[in-house]
Amino acid sequence: MNAVHAQPHLRLNHRKANPEAFRTMLALEKFIGGSGLDKSLVELLKTRVSQLNGCAYCVAAHAADLRALGDYEEQLLLLAVWRDSPVFTxxxxxxxxxxxxxxxxxxxxxxxxxxxxxxxxxxxxxYVDLVMVVNTINAWNRISISTGMYPGVKLE
Structure with a gap:
């Protein structure tokens, strides 16, 4: 039997509600972007952490970001079962x-x-950069889930 879920709705726009907090999160993203870690690895980690945290908005966003970097469809399809898949280095x-x-x-x-x-x-x-990637996406997941973000929602 499938669970019945309420239609997703945005509770509030965190960007407008607290612009300074949003800028702080963007500063973390800037740090990660300049870390030197492979961008595909970063997006893979962001997608997996978002899966574990149950953040549909972030899973969709980071899967799209990974796809934009190249042919990662097989990795995306098997990410939830990465331990049992030979496609990961x-x-x-x-x-x-x-x-x-x-x-x-x-x-x-x-x-x-x-x-x-x-x-x-x-x-x-x-190693510290990896920890920062996970810390940052954990924070984004909590922001997204608590404010009611969902795949396809548009924020200004």
Whole structure:
């Protein structure tokens, strides 16, 4: 039986309600964009974290951003089951594992094997950059979900 969901509706426009908070989030995005991390990896992480957090708006937005970077359709289709799919590199797997731990940090922290796995492929600064990607998309997810954003909503 399918659950019946209410029609999505925007509760408020966070950009207009608090422009300074919005500018702060954009500053985080600017930091991530200048981090040197591969843009496709960043979008892959943003999409996966958004899946885990249940943010439909962000899943749709970052899947579109990843598609705009090239042919990533197979990765998008298999992202929810990345552990069982051969289409992800070892570097991507290490980043995805770290991202999942960070989303669920209160339950399991970041176990040493996950940290060490990420550090095999990412230097110290890159590791912090990965953490910032996850922190930033977690914040966007919470903003989007709490304000009622949904795929296709237009904000000015």
């Amino acid at each position: 070892k570097r991507e797997r290490a980043a995805l594992e770290l991202a999942e731990c960070l989303v669920d940090i209160g339950e399991r922290g970041v176990p040493d094997p996950v940290y060490e796995g990420a550090r095999q492929y990412f230097g110290e600064a890159e």
